[in-house]
Amino acid sequence: xxxxxxxxxxxxxxxxxxxxxxxxxxxxxxxxxxxxxxxxxxxxxxxxxxxxxxxxxxxxxxxxxxxxxxxxxxxxxxxxxxxxxxxxxxxxxxxxxxxxxxxxxxxxxxxxxxxxxxxxxxxxxxxxxxxxxxxxxxxxxxxxxxxxxxxxxxxxxxxxxxxxxxxxxxxxxxxxxxxxxxxxxxxxxxxxxxxxxxxxxxxxxxxxxxxxxxxxxxxxxxxxxxxxxxxxxxxxxxxxxxxxxxxxxxxxxxxxxxxxxxxxxxxxxxxxxxxxxxxxxxxxxxxxxxxxxxxxxxxxxxxxxxxxxxxxxxxxxxxxxxxxxxxxxxxxxxxx
Amino acid sequence: xxxxxxxxxxxxxxxxxxxxxxxxxxxxxxxxxxxxxxxxxxxxxxxxxxxxxxxxxxxxxxxxxxxxxxxxxxxxxxxxxxxxxxxxxxxxxxxxxxxxxxxxxxxxxxxxxxxxxxxxxxxxxxxxxxxxxxxxxxxxxxxxxxxxxxxxxxxxxxxxxxxxxxxxxxxxxxxxxxxxxxxxxxxxxxxxxxxxxxxxxxxxxxxxxxxxxxxxxxxxxxxxxxxxxxxxxxxxxxxxxxxxxxxxxxxxxxxxxxxxxxxxxxxxxxxxxxxxxxxxxxxxxxxxxxxxxxxxxxxxxxxxxxxxxxxxxxxxxxxxxxxxxxxxxxxxxxxx
Numbered sequence: 001x002x003x004x005x006x007x008x009x010x011x012x013x014x015x016x017x018x019x020x021x022x023x024x025x026x027x028x029x030x031x032x033x034x035x036x037x038x039x040x041x042x043x044x045x046x047x048x049x050x051x052x053x054x055x056x057x058x059x060x061x062x063x064x065x066x067x068x069x070x071x072x073x074x075x076x077x078x079x080x081x082x083x084x085x086x087x088x089x090x091x092x093x094x095x096x097x098x099x100x101x102x103x104x105x106x107x108x109x110x111x112x113x114x115x116x117x118x119x120x121x122x123x124x125x126x127x128x129x130x131x132x133x134x135x136x137x138x139x140x141x142x143x144x145x146x147x148x149x150x151x152x153x154x155x156x157x158x159x160x161x162x163x164x165x166x167x168x169x170x171x172x173x174x175x176x177x178x179x180x181x182x183x184x185x186x187x188x189x190x191x192x193x194x195x196x197x198x199x200x201x202x203x204x205x206x207x208x209x210x211x212x213x214x215x216x217x218x219x220x221x222x223x224x225x226x227x228x229x230x231x232x233x234x235x236x237x238x239x240x241x242x243x244x245x246x247x248x249x250x251x252x253x254x255x256x257x258x259x260x261x262x263x264x265x266x267x268x269x270x271x272x273x274x275x276x277x278x279x280x281x282x283x284x285x286x287x288x289x290x291x292x293x294x295x296x297x298x299x300x301x302x303x304x305x306x307x308x309x310x311x312x313x314x315x316x317x318x319x320x321x322x323x324x325x326x327x328x329x330x331x332x333x334x335x336x
Numbered sequence: 337x338x339x340x341x342x343x344x345x346x347x348x349x350x351x352x353x354x355x356x357x358x359x360x361x362x363x364x365x366x367x368x369x370x371x372x373x374x375x376x377x378x379x380x381x382x383x384x385x386x387x388x389x390x391x392x393x394x395x396x397x398x399x400x401x402x403x404x405x406x407x408x409x410x411x412x413x414x415x416x417x418x419x420x421x422x423x424x425x426x427x428x429x430x431x432x433x434x435x436x437x438x439x440x441x442x443x444x445x446x447x448x449x450x451x452x453x454x455x456x457x458x459x460x461x462x463x464x465x466x467x468x469x470x471x472x473x474x475x476x477x478x479x480x481x482x483x484x485x486x487x488x489x490x491x492x493x494x495x496x497x498x499x500x501x502x503x504x505x506x507x508x509x510x511x512x513x514x515x516x517x518x519x520x521x522x523x524x525x526x527x528x529x530x531x532x533x534x535x536x537x538x539x540x541x542x543x544x545x546x547x548x549x550x551x552x553x554x555x556x557x558x559x560x561x562x563x564x565x566x567x568x569x570x571x572x573x574x575x576x577x578x579x580x581x582x583x584x585x586x587x588x589x590x591x592x593x594x595x596x597x598x599x600x601x602x603x604x605x606x607x608x609x610x611x612x613x614x615x616x617x618x619x620x621x622x623x624x625x626x627x628x629x630x631x632x633x634x635x636x637x638x639x640x641x642x643x644x645x646x647x648x649x650x651x652x653x654x655x656x657x658x659x660x661x662x663x664x665x666x667x668x669x670x671x672x
Contacts, residue, residue: 151643155491155584157534157573179515191618196577197625198493200584200637200651205614209595209639218642233643235584235651237493240576241532248491248536248571259545278541282527289533301536303545306554307487307569315536315571 004032007333008067008091010059010082011074012036013045015165016096019326020071025050027330037063038074064089069333072096073325087123094125094332096325098212101126101220108223111331112271113140117224118335125332128224129216130324131156131236135247136224137297137323138316141269142262143225146253146310152217152232157239157246158202159288161321163189171195171240194240202236211236244288245320248301252311259302262312266299271323272316276300291317295327340368343669344403344427346395346418347410348372349381351501352432355662356407357385363666373399374410400425405669408432409661423459430461430668432661434548437462437556444559447667448607449476453560454671461668464560465552466660467492467572471583472560473633473659474652477605478598479561482589482646488553488568493575493582494538495624497657499525507531507576530576538572547572580624581656584637588647595638598648602635607659608652612636627653631663 007024011017017038024031034049037059046053057063059082064070070086072079073096083093083100100106107117108126110133118125128136135154143149160167166189174195177184184193192199203213210233218232266274275298277284285300297318305311318324343360347353353374360367370385373395382389393399395418400406406422408415409432419429419436436442443453444462446469454461464472471490479485496503502525510531513520520529528535539549546569554568602610611634613620621636633654641647654660 153489153586153643155571157493157575175511176515179512192623193625197623198575198577198582199623200582200621201619205619208642209614209637210642231643233586233641233649235491235637235649237582237584239493239534241534246534246536246573248573250489250569278545283537283541285536287528287533287535289529301545301571305569306544306546307489307567313569313571 004030005068006033006035006066007031008035008037008064008070010037010070010072011078012047012056013038013042014073015161015321016073016325018047019321020073020330021047021049023322023326023330029330029334035067061085064091067091069094069336071329071333073329083124092121092123092125092336094127094329096127096329098129100124101128102223108220109332110136110224110328111335112137112269114224114226115335118332127325127329127332128220129213130162130320131158131213131245131247132217132220133324133328134245134297134316134318135217135249136221137272137318138266138299138314139249139251140225141265141272142251142257142312143253145261145265146257147255148227149225149230149251149253151252152221153250154217154232155235155248156237157241157288158236159241159243159245159320160194160238161243162202162245168242171242190238194238196240199238200235202238241288243319243321244291244317245324246288246315246317248315250305250308250311250313252308254310256310257312259304262302271295272297272299274299276302285315286317288317291319293322294319295322297323340366341404342369342371342402343367344371344373344400344406346373346406346408347414348383348392349374349378350409351497351657352409352661354383355657356409356666357383359658359662359666361386365666365670371403397421400427403427405430405672407665407669409665419460428457428459428461428672430463430665432463432665434465436460437464438559444556445668446472446560446664447671448473448605450560450562451671454668463661463665463668464556465549466498466656467494467549467581467583468553468556469660469664470581470633470652470654471553471585472557473608473654474602474635474650475585475587476561477601477608478587478593478648479589481597481601482593483591484563485561485566485587485589487588488557489586490553490568491571491584492573493577493624494572495577495579495581495656496530496574497579498538498581504578507578526574530574532576535574536571538574577624579655579657580627580653581660582624582651582653584651586641586644586647586649588644590646592646593648595640598638607631608633608635610635612638621651622653624653627655629658630655631658633659
């Protein structure tokens with residue numbers, strides 16, 4: 001950003017909102033004012049920012065006077081209710097919810113993948129789904145190297161942070177109860193225990209038997225990459241990990257890929273790095289703990305797929321709260 | 337079994353050995369004698385069996401006099417060292433290790449899938465890899481309904497019990513340390529923390545970048561199903577779950593599959609049942625906790641794949657210690 005901007009964070013007290021504040025700080029985003037907005041229930045809370053205490057204000061339709069950029073991360077219904085007020089007040093909205101992602105007038109942006117799309121905004125820019133962002137951070141350098149991607153088959157290992165602070169609390173509560181031999185607290189977030197379990201159910205079920213979360217890679221991936229006939233079949237699974245998502249990806253490219261060229265492409269790409277030495281004395285590959293609290297996504301386990309032609313199978317991990325949400329939104333703000 | 341047999345369990349004090357003893361008991365296998373064998377270190381230990389205390393004896397080449405069936409679950413090197421002694425003494429060996437699985441003179445058997453193969457044994461019958469067994473329990477009824485399976489793309493969510501008792505101890509120790517705010521015990525089994533993490537590394541890496549575990553579905557699946565050109569691309573991942581494996585499977589069949597016919601096939605098959613109601617008020621699908629300590633595997637999330645032709649994507653869970661190892665071995669013994 002060349003000039004200092006007034007930035008509002010709507011949903012400031014949520015897990016992603018707090019991380020947005022961290023990202024604004026750590027990246028030295030030159031904001032002249034930071035306005036924290038949340039529900040009436042959270043109004044009056046104080047959050048630390050560069051040594052100051054910022055007071056959270058109630059989010060209303062009048063919250064956006066003088067705001068240049070409004071970062072929304074309070075869920076789809078809040079975005080639908082208040083984003084237009086922000087636009088009407090002259091702000092550009094960067095929305096972290098799924099409310100506007102597939103709107104043809106709304107750019108859907110991963111800054112390392114399609115930064116040019118930001119220019120087409122009409123007041124709102126959407127931040128993609130976290131699993132889609134992290135998958136594309138690994139996939140995009142490869143698909144550019146191999147003439148584009150046609151098909152994706154993927155399974156996710158998604159952290160509980162994807163369900164917000166309540167997801168973290170639920171896992172922690174169940175684990176503590178298990179260790180202390182106590183009954184687990186009543187479930188609030190997931191239909192099944194998440195401690196010592198995995199749950200193949202993220203977001204609601206759609207008519208075709210996939211969940212809404214699973215279809216996001218299909219729809220959002222096509223839009224972000226600009227490949228309208230991209231097809232993606234995903235199984236999204238919640239796992240007892242706190243913050244980082246992992247995705248096992250099989251991708252079919254237009255050209256014949258090689259492992260060496262894929263590694264070189266990842267090595268040269270911004271925002272992602274390679275951890276892929278299966279034949280080292282101690283084999284190297286990324287786990288979700290490795291990317292926790294990191295900006296960068298990490299790729300490993302790249303191999304020529306032995307079933308599909310022109311395909312690679314690989315593994316990518318990324319911090320869901322950071323690159324999967326807050327960081328990506330702040331990077332979009334930086335592009336403005 | 338029509339007549340009472342003398343049964344030996346080699347590796348009796350391991351996680352699978354103890355479960356074999358449970359299965360022999362619970363299934364009322366009519367054994368006239370049960371002989372427990374283990375390393376010198378474990379000799380003298382006592383294990384409960386139908387109200388009796390059985391004393392563990394040291395496994396030697398002379399252990400098998402009078403034994404009819406020897407169930408081995410002490411790892412590949414023990415099987416290689418002692419299985420022939422058992423055969424020479426007149427026993428039939430049911431081996432749970434990978435030592436003989438791909439030997440063309442050794443049947444590789446999932447009793448619900450290819451029981452007829454048992455008849456061809458020359459003294460040794462192999463129990464397949466746990467992830468392969470559980471996947472095939474879901475896949476076989478479908479592939480029979482749809483003219484055979486050609487291709488599998490799968491990702492696993494494998495419990496720590498797959499690493500034996502040490503895997504259970506490692507997860508438990510790390511979780512306890514985390515709750516108590518203590519440093520975790522030194523890692524013995526996995527290269528990375530398994531608590532609150534997932535690890536895309538099961539067994540050793542092979543030249544093609546897949547692990548040995550991942551290639552088992554490819555090789556063993558083809559042998560068990562009798563489909564020599566079956567191809568399987570698998571990513572095997574260890575997750576912080578104690579006992580049950582889960583697998584997300586995309587399978588390409590020769591004929592066009594339907595969800596309804598797949599559900600009917602699972603519903604009619606032995607050893608596996610359906611939990612697949614995505615549109616119920618409370619959606620129904622299986623999690624690994626649901627199959628823990630259960631004989632049956634459970635299938636859900638069946639849907640027409642939106643990427644590959646003639647394909648379904650589904651989710652299957654099964655108790656790794658039980659159907660993935662001990663139960664399957666005891667079922668093979670019952671076929672004898």
